[in-house]
Amino acid sequence: MSTFNARITMPAEAKAGEIIEIRVLVRHPMDRGGQVDAEGRIVPRKILNRLTVTYAGEPVFRFDMHTGISANPFVSFTTRAVETGDLLFEWREDGGVVFTRTARLVVT
Amino acid sequence: MSSPISSACARPEARPSRREVMAAGAAGFALAISPAAAYAAAPPTLAELIGRITEGAVPARGGIVFDIPQLVENGNSVDVAIQVESPMTESDxxxxxxxxxEKNPYPDMAASISVLAAAGPTSAPPCVSPPRKRSWRSPR
Structure with missing residues (x-):
């Protein structure tokens, strides 16, 4: 399924030491497995099981998702602006597929 | 830490195939349970799930604000906000x-959030839902 769509909302720039909020919304069905689709087949489990956020090479946030997480999971977290750098968002899906997105934070 | 209660919700790659199980058996391992039996095991209780995280330590109450609505219109997606009192320094x-x-039909960990470094005051609201139906609606 190639409909992976992530929306990352965060400030483009921040002052050093400022606490910034990062909001991440992903489009994903998060099939928990065992449900029956319209054709009567059993849908296998396929969820995003991990979101890792790396800021300027350092991991700052990890969100392990299980079958209790809703479809299109939204997560918001805070981190401290330290230096100008890329935030790398990496989602791991069941089956080993990895999706990545980057966002740049400029620290003034 | 995931503990699927049915084969359907098990992670696809984590499951040993019948061939692998038979090979292990032939190699001399005493296998008392078939893979089907292993996956059909009873779901872990809340105490078991907590025990896996705390590893014997006795948890203390407090220090955390857990904001979840008492009543929701749509149980497919419930916003949860978590706030923890912590100085969030390198040492602490x-x-x-x-x-x-606990009452989730798939009694499993809903989420594990790791705040690794340099985070500000933490407030992480993931969307946790009892997965009875699939929802395509955006949670916000």
Missing amino acids: HVRWIHVIA
């Missing part, structure tokens, strides 16, 4: 936040 910071949904 929150490492993990675990959310367990």
Whole structure:
């Protein structure tokens, strides 16, 4: 399924030491497995099981998702602006597929 | 830490194939349970799930604000906000936040959040839902 769509909302720039909020919304069905689709087949489990956020090479946030997480999971977290750098968002899906997105934070 | 209660919700790659199980058996391992039996095992209780995280330590109450609506219109997606009192310095910071949904039809860990470094005051609202139906609606 190639409909992976992530929306990352965060400030483009921040002052050093400022606490910034990062909001991440992903489009994903998060099939928990065992449900029956319209054709009567059993849908296998396929969820995003991990979101890792790396800021300027350092991991700052990890969100392990299980079958209790809703479809299109939204997560918001805070981190401290330290230096100008890329935030790398990496989602791991069941089956080993990895999706990545980057966002740049400029620290003034 | 995931503990699927049915083969359907098990992670696809984590499951040994019948061939692998037979090969292990032929190699001399005493296998008392078939893979089907292993996956059909009873779901872990809340105490078991907590025990896996705490590893014997006795948890203390407090220090955390857990904001979840008492009543929701749509149980497919419930916003949860978690706030932890912590100075969040290098020497003293929150490492993990675990959310367990005990009454979830799939009694499993709902989410494990790791705040690794340099985070500000933590407030992480993931969307946790009892997965009865699939929802395509955006949670916000």
